[in-house]
Amino acid sequence: MSEELKNFAREASGGEPAAEAANARVLARFAAAGAAPEGAKARVLAALEARRKPLAPRLVPAFAISAAVVAAFLLLRPGARPEPLLSTDWLSYDNFPYYSDEARQYLNPADPEERSLEGLIPSAEDGF
């Protein structure tokens, strides 16, 4: 028992020799119980070693799959590639709003049946 604990046993006894002896017995018992169980030191050391590894090998596939999923999403998401300002179909009426009605009719000729008052498309005959 250390000198510090011997002093403590004496001070905590309140000057009674019997209490001092009892304190010493309590301290001795705690000192005896203080040893770590066999293997605990090695187990803790092994756990420390495991913590020191920067990346556990079993996590590598998970990281690789996650990275692949993220990369695929970034490359294939809508709008990932900038659309050209002018469509390659230069006749597309979307590119020429001024001529849009005419172009729409040129590219998507309306059914003659739709050229009626019901279809709200002016008739070619009377202009209504």
Add this chain to the structure above:
Amino acid sequence: MEFAEIYDKHFDRIYAYVRCRVASGAVAEDICSAAFGKAFENFSQYDPARGEPVQWLFGIARNEVNRHLRRSAIVSFIPLDLFGDIFGDRAAAGPDAGETGELYAALEELEPKERDLISLKFYSGLNNREIAGLTGLSESNVGTILYRCMAKLRKKLAAEGL
């Protein structure tokens, strides 16, 4: 001083302190692992001028134990004491049966703060002033609490035939 040397020299004392404060040996090992892990990571910041390595290590271990106890208090919604009849007396069961179990049972009757201080006193080798510095209490307060704890432990263990 190398970290391995510090680990070899102080492991038993740190383990004993942690074991006195938590319910099982396995939990004590986990906490020791976390504490030594933190100590290793921050070993470059350790300044010998500010104190002995043992004081520094006990400070880290104490923080880890307190963190564990706070987490346990949040997680444990149902006290296992309710199932005392099913699980039996925790102090008398498992590898801590016998004298060691009696000691831990006696410690369980102390308040958490008392348990902390008495464990530090028994195993850290620090004096009351150093313990006061570690815990943020005054030196006289530490002395008073330790005196009271010792009387309780003496009484409890005397009743069990020590």
